[in-house]
Amino acid sequence: MVLNQADIDRALTRIAHEILESNKGSQDLVLLGIPRRGYPLAVRLAAKIAAADPTVDPAAIVGQLDVTMFRDDLSHQAMRPPYPTQLPRTGIDNKVVVLIDDVLYSGRTIRAALDAIIDLGRPRIVRLAVLIDRGHRELPIRADHVGKNLPTSSAEKVRVRLEETDSVDGAPVNEVVIEATA
């Protein structure tokens, strides 16, 4: 196991403070999670930001951004069902949007996310926060906030399991593990 529940929690607490620090406060912040596991991470980060800054309403700064329809590999992979896109009521125009995802790998998801954002509005700044950066980028994209840098081989698979989306034998689970692909 690479990260356990406490490790994930500590990494998210640090990222939450980094986001506040680089933004010099909480003004204009919007957290957009990328389905599926980016969204629960965005919700957790919003709660931590609200804990550090009581003026923040966590529910009002979190949204979900589906990038399925903007991917460049749709004809090369199994069919992906689209997820809902939900923006905070304030929209994203002139906001500081922080994209949240679980694992940063090729960078293609983030490329799709940037296209999706442009169709929805014009943020002042777009930043990127990820729980795991496993390397092997195929595009000139980097994360502003990283929970853990994880050197991997491309033959390996990084599994993030969160209690909001995953369970093992019916029990909720929070962990990051590396699996070798068959």
Next chain:
Amino acid sequence: MKHLLSTEDLSLSDAVRILDTAEEMAAVGEREVKKLPTLRGRTVVNLFFEDSTRTRISFEAAAKRLSADVINFSAKGSSVSKGESLKDTAQTLSAMGADAVVIRHWASGAPHRLAATDWIDAAVINAGDGTHEHPTQALLDAFTMRRHWSKLAGTPSAGAALTGMRVAIAGDVLHSRVARSNVWLLRTLGAEVTLVAPPTLLPIGVEKWPCSVSYDLDETLARGVDAMMMLRVQGERMNASFFPTTREYSRRWGFDDNRLRALDTLGFKDTIIMHPGPMNRGLEISSAAADSPRSTVLAQVRNGVSIRMAALYLLLSGDTREPAGRPNTTTSASAETTSAHAPKESH
């Protein structure tokens, strides 16, 4: 899913997947930029051997919202009027590189023929064949009903079926591909369907369909209906007299002002009135009913674009380098890339 030919062989999970995908597509229609880059560079051919306005425009709007290139083909003014066969037309389109063919044909089974032969290697969507099926119409009707049904129940529509919903379909069942597609799909989704028509406008063998049959519209309404779907009287397909006069038809089987009032007096305040269009106002549906707040006619048209976007997306995305049922055409190189990509998560 490679083709969308009928609702009879559509599984519950496939049907719900199309409806759920359409729900996300509908959200695109409400945005400022009503366009997705999803099918950029793919070509959709609208192959229409029969007149149509809303279905063709709806498919065209759906394909364009997904950034596909659209080629419209109608039999009038084409080589078909010079006697070209379906096979030659299909092979011509194939040579031009069509990725999907949306076909409407006066012959029942034409889309199946296109899909089953090797004339063309494209996804085939049935946009109405003869008196057989019209699956996207049934799906958009089910989508409209599901939104209404979940709103009444106060539950989200995503993932839901139509369990327990009472649907009556009235009118020219004999000539209606819409009715056939709806009966199969609504059964799969768990709704209770009643067909209401004069005996002359019911097909032979209707007693074997998964629905009940009534000859009396008032009696059906009195028993309680959650969605009332009126069918168009298809004058162009009527080669015999199926009812004495249009006046008698509208009196007995049309949804007129009296029946609209009856819904209120019977206390069915949530019953919706549906019509696939085009409407014969004054024949199968009165103007007051068509324009009443219960009418979902325009919502059906709006939902049609979402459903067709969902169908095009589900058929044209996914790994197209390995056509189903033809594993031997895969080269070793593409098999390698497929296996390298297949386990990849959405990172």
